[in-house]
Amino acid sequence: LILARTGVRVDVDSISMLSAFDVHRRLAQRLVSGRTVLIGDAAHQVSPIGGQGMNLGWLDATELVPIITASLVDGRDVGRDLSAFDQRRRRAAVTAARQAHLNMALGRPLPRPVLAARNTLLGRCNAVPAVHDTIARTFTMQ
Ligand SMILES: Cc1cc2nc3c(=O)[nH]c(=O)nc-3n(C[C@H](O)[C@H](O)[C@H](O)COP(=O)(O)OP(=O)(O)OC[C@H]3O[C@@H](n4cnc5c(N)ncnc54)[C@H](O)[C@@H]3O)c2cc1C
Structure with a gap:
C-alpha cells in the first residue's frame, strides 16, 4: 500500500520498532x-x-x-x-x-465492496475544495 500510494518501497525486514497500542x-x-x-x-x-x-x-x-x-x-x-x-x-x-x-x-475496516464504496464516496467529497479545506482545518486543529 505504501509503495502504491507514495512510490516508496519499505523494507519490511528492517523494521525493528514495532509496538501495539x-x-x-x-x-x-x-x-x-x-x-x-x-x-x-x-x-x-x-x-x-x-x-x-x-x-x-x-x-x-x-x-x-x-x-x-x-x-x-x-x-x-x-x-x-x-x-x-x-x-x-x-x-x-x-x-x-x-x-x-x-x-x-x-x-x-469494512467488507471489501462496502470499503470500496466508502473510499470512493470520501474521495469524491474530498475533491470538493470547500470540503477538502474544512477537513484540512479540522485535522490541523485550526
Ligand atoms: C499509535 C499512536 C499514534 C499517535 N499519533 C498521533 C498523531 O499522529 N498526532 C498526534 O497529535 N498525536 C498522536 N498520538 C497521541 C500522542 O502520542 C500523545 O497524545 C502524546 O504522546 C501525549 O504526550 P504526553 O507528554 O502528554 O504523555 P506521554 O507521551 O504519555 O508522556 C508521559 C511520560 O511520562 C512518563 N512517566 C509516567 N509516569 C511517570 C512517573 N511516575 N515518573 C516519571 N515519568 C513518568 C512516561 O514514561 C512518558 O514518557 C498517537 C498515539 C499513539 C499511541
Missing part, C-alpha cells in the same frame, strides 16, 4: 487543583486513530504558559485564569475526542 478515551474531571495543573494525556486521552492527542497537549501548554508567566513574573493571582483554562481545555478535549471517534469510525 490500545484505544482509550479519558477525560480528567478537573485539570486544575490548587497549584497543580494536568495537561496532555494525563488530562485527556483521545483515540490515536484519527486523533491528535499530541497537538491537544501542545495547545494546553500554549494556553498555560501565559498564566504561569503572569503568576511568576507579575505575581498576579491567577485562580480565575486557571478555572477558565480548565473549562476551555476540557471543552477542547471533548470536541477533539468526538472528532477522533468520528475519524476512527470512518476509517474502520
